[in-house]
Amino acid sequence: MTKALVSVKFQTKFPTKPRQVARALAILWWTQGAAIAAALCIVLLSPMPVAGTLFMVMPALFGLALGCLLLAAVAECRNWARILFLITSIFGCVSTALDLVLGEQPISLITGFVVALDIAMIYGLILLFGKQSNAWFRSAGKFEEQPANELKSGNWIRRGLITALALVVLWLGMILAIFFHDPSVALIAFTTDAYPRIPGPVAGAFLRFAPYDPNGATWTGQPLFRAACAGYGLVGTNRANSILTIRTLAAKGVDVNAPEDGYTALHHAVLSFPDDGSPELIRTLLELGANPALPIVDPQRRWNGLNAIEFARALDEKTPHKRDPIIALLSGSAN
Numbered sequence: 001m002t003k004a005l006v007s008v009k010f011q012t013k014f015p016t017k018p019r020q021v022a023r024a025l026a027i028l029w030w031t032q033g034a035a036i037a038a039a040l041c042i043v044l045l046s047p048m049p050v051a052g053t054l055f056m057v058m059p060a061l062f063g064l065a066l067g068c069l070l071l072a073a074v075a076e077c078r079n080w081a082r083i084l085f086l087i088t089s090i091f092g093c094v095s096t097a098l099d100l101v102l103g104e105q106p107i108s109l110i111t112g113f114v115v116a117l118d119i120a121m122i123y124g125l126i127l128l129f130g131k132q133s134n135a136w137f138r139s140a141g142k143f144e145e146q147p148a149n150e151l152k153s154g155n156w157i158r159r160g161l162i163t164a165l166a167l168v169v170l171w172l173g174m175i176l177a178i179f180f181h182d183p184s185v186a187l188i189a190f191t192t193d194a195y196p197r198i199p200g201p202v203a204g205a206f207l208r209f210a211p212y213d214p215n216g217a218t219w220t221g222q223p224l225f226r227a228a229c230a231g232y233g234l235v236g237t238n239r240a241n242s243i244l245t246i247r248t249l250a251a252k253g254v255d256v257n258a259p260e261d262g263y264t265a266l267h268h269a270v271l272s273f274p275d276d277g278s279p280e281l282i283r284t285l286l287e288l289g290a291n292p293a294l295p296i297v298d299p300q301r302r303w304n305g306l307n308a309i310e311f312a313r314a315l316d317e318k319t320p321h322k323r324d325p326i327i328a329l330l331s332g333s334a335n
Contacts, residue, residue, distance in 0.1 A: 017075075018133065020130050020132040021128065024124045025071065025074065025124075025128075027120055027123060027124035027127070028121060028124040028125075028128070031117050032068055035064055036064050039060050039061055063088070066088065067089075070085040070088070071085065079137045082128060082129075082137065085125075086125060086128075086129070089122075092121075093118050093121070093122065172202065175202060176210075179203070179206045179210065180210070180212060181219075182218055182219045183206075183207070183210075183212045183216065183218075183224055184219075184222075186198075186203040186206045187203075187207065187224065187227060187228055187231070187245055189203035190203035191228075191245060192231070192234075192236050192237055194236075204241070204244075207245055207248050214250075214252040214254035215253070215258065223258060224249065224254075225249050225254045225256065226265055228242065228249060229265040229269060232269075232272075232281045239278070239280065243280060243281070246281075246284055246288070250288040256285060256290050257289070257290060257291050257294060259294075259297065262296055262297035262298040263296055263298070264291075264294055265285055266286070266290040266292060267296055269281045269282045270282065270312050270315070273312075273326055279326060279329055282330070283329060286329070286330070292308035292309055292331075294307060295307050296311060302314075308330050309327055309331055312326050312330060313327060
């Protein structure tokens with residue numbers, strides 16, 4: 001009797017994996033690892049800043065992390081994980097095929113490597129859904145009830161929740177790392193929909209509370225404050241968020257009169273006013289301390305030495321209905 005109980009206690013949860021399943025898992029684990037290594041190589045070898053490249057490959061890395069979690073469940077004879085892994089793999093292969101057919105993905109060594117990984121993954125999936133594999137997964141139900149040391153389904157739910165939480169924390173950590181490397185990414189994410197994978201409130205909270213240099217520059221060399229002002233009149237910009245960002249940078253101590261190539265942010269706002277048609281940016285800059293009396297320093301242009309009021313007069317002499325309200329606004333501030 002004791003001998004029987006001991007044998008039950010140490011009985012394995014599931015029957016031994018058939019060779020077909022073991023081979024399929026080995027191939028699929030290899031493809032996941034190779035894909036992760038390739039993504040990291042792209043980040044390290046790309047001529048773009050690490051933050052920007054990392055942001056591009058982040059969705060792929062999270063997809064691979066999900067794939068690893070599913071494979072771990074497949075190795076424990078979880079049929080639901082096998083089905084989910086098949087579905088996610090189909091989406092990935094179809095996406096690669098569409099990129100190649102539509103010409104959105106240029107033919108290169110990287111493309112060939114991705115295609116080779118997809119082919120290997122398809123072969124692994126064929127093995128995973130082969131005759132021996134199907135029999136192994138069907139036999140799992142006979143071994144679900146174990147008197148000791150059995151992994152209950154609730155444990156997998158907890159594992160999934162913990163993994164999801166860890167992925168969210170990792171995701172936010174990577175986003176913050178990118179923001180600190182180049183705060184203009186947060187600026188763009190908060191004021192436009194150019195980065196749909198970055199939550200706007202996260203970007204806005206970073207701009208407001210994070211300890212970055214408001215007088216710093218983007219990775220292209222453009223002053224951060226100038227980038228915030230330049231985005232105001234662009235199509236697709238949330239102007240309310242744009243103004244809020246400009247005020248936030250000013251509250252953090254940005255120099256609103258700092259010139260870029262001889263022009264202040266106010267000069268650029270005057271230049272763009274006839275196109276965007278809103279005085280809100282100019283009014284905001286004046287409220288934040290922009291000086292309309294500062295001259296332009298650009299010896300190559302005819303308006304070299306003109307202040308903001310003179311610049312407004314010189315720009316649009318043929319359309320006074322556009323020019324005059326801005327001149328009045330600037331003159332009122334100067335007085």
